[in-house]
Structure formats: structure tokens, C-alpha cells
Amino acid sequence: TKPLIIAIDGPAASGKGTLARRLAAQYGLPHLDTGLTYRAVAHRLLQFGLPLENVSAAETAARQLDLGDMNREVLSQHAVGEAASKVAVMPSVRRILVDKQREFAAKGAVLDGRDIGTVVCPDASVKLYVTASPQVRARRRHDEMVAGGKDVSYETILADIERRDARDMGRADSPLKPAESAYLLDTSQMDIEAAFSAAKTIIDVRL
Ligand code: C5P
Helix, strand or coil: CCEEEEEEEEECCCCCHHHHHHHHHHCCCCEEECCHHHHHHHHHHHHCCCCCCCCCHHHHHHCCCHHHCCCCCHCCCCHHHHHHHHCCCCCHHHHHHHHHHHHHCCCCCCEECHHHHHHHHHCHHHHEECCHHHHHHHHHHHHHHCCCCCCCHHHHHHHHHHHHHHHHHHCCCCCCCCCCCEEECCCCCHHHHHHHHHHHHHHHHHH
């Protein structure tokens, strides 16, 4: 039988990561946050003081990346996400990372990112496109950062989110968009429990 692959895409701070983790636990599948792979490449360049436009350095970092050795705490920093969206426009870097992501998915998994349903796993068993208004996403991200002791304004976060959306949706290679068969989940008015139970219902009817 075909391995169960759940593909979850959506913009920054849409709640797709939390949802993916919950679904992975629910269905007993490994989970890969593919955003971390782009973040790890960007972080490498930042670490070595290399410009984020350096394609060959980014390719090397992508080739050397070990999916089992990504430090979520370091990589989840807001500034690393911004940098990640710059290396994510490079087709050669995407090809290297997509190969690693497909290998991870092969035996069944939950993957979340921007191009899982469209490019990485076009044959996924279930595809979800998780979204929320930019204002709601900025509010959630801002609350998280304030709770973590960061001093940053809501307006700055909203501007960052809108800039990142534009870059992710506007790039030529693998832009963020719902896959044709994706189920749209707008979480603007939902908490995580509601989003989880909606997603579970969608998945269970398709299994
Ligand atoms: O989801 P996260 O915010 O961690 O992703 C960081 C950046 O990595 C995104 O803004 C996007 O540019 C890139 N990305 C991507 N394709 C994916 C996952 C992330 O291009 N599948």
C-alpha cells in the first residue's frame, strides 16, 4: 500500500507548523518542517559572514545539510526566516533541498512548507493549504515574540510578514500557492484545537 504523506503548505506564521506536529503525532508519522532546511542554509551563510546572494556557497551548505541535525531553537529566529526566503529563490539550492525532503517523505511523513503539495510531494495522500489574514498572523507572531521577551512592534512584524509573503508568492521557482487538490483551511477565526480537528476530519474522510 502507498505510504501516507500529508502535505501542508501556507504562508509564514499561518499555524501550519503547529498543525503539522499535531498531525504527525496523531497519525504516528515522522514530521519535517521544510522551512528549517532553507533556514539552515541561510544560517550557514550568516555564520560565515557570506552574502545571502552567494549561490555557490548556498549550494554547498545545502549539500552538506543533515536533516537530522538542525537546531530548531537557533533557526527559528525571526531574522533567519527573512534570510531563508532570500536563499529560497535559488533554483539550484531548491533542487538539492527538495531531493533531501523527498527522501525523508518516501516512507510516509507529514511535511510542511511552501511547495510540498505542488513540487515536493505532488502525489501526497492529502494536501492542506493553511492560511490566515496577514493581520492575524502578525498578531500571533508578535504575541509569541513578546512572550519570549523580545521588544518589537506589531507594525514591524506585519511589514516583515507582508514582505515575506510577496517574496514567497512572487518568485519564479516554486512560488507559494495552493496545489490544485489542496483543501483550504483559513485559521483566521480558529485556534489550534479547531484547526487540528478540522484537518483531522479532512484527512480521515480521505483515508
Ligand atoms: O516556514 P518558514 O518560515 O520556516 O520558512 C522560511 C522560508 O523558507 C520561507 O519564507 C520560504 O521562503 C522558504 N521555504 C520555501 N519552501 C519551503 C519551505 C520554506 O521556499 N518548502
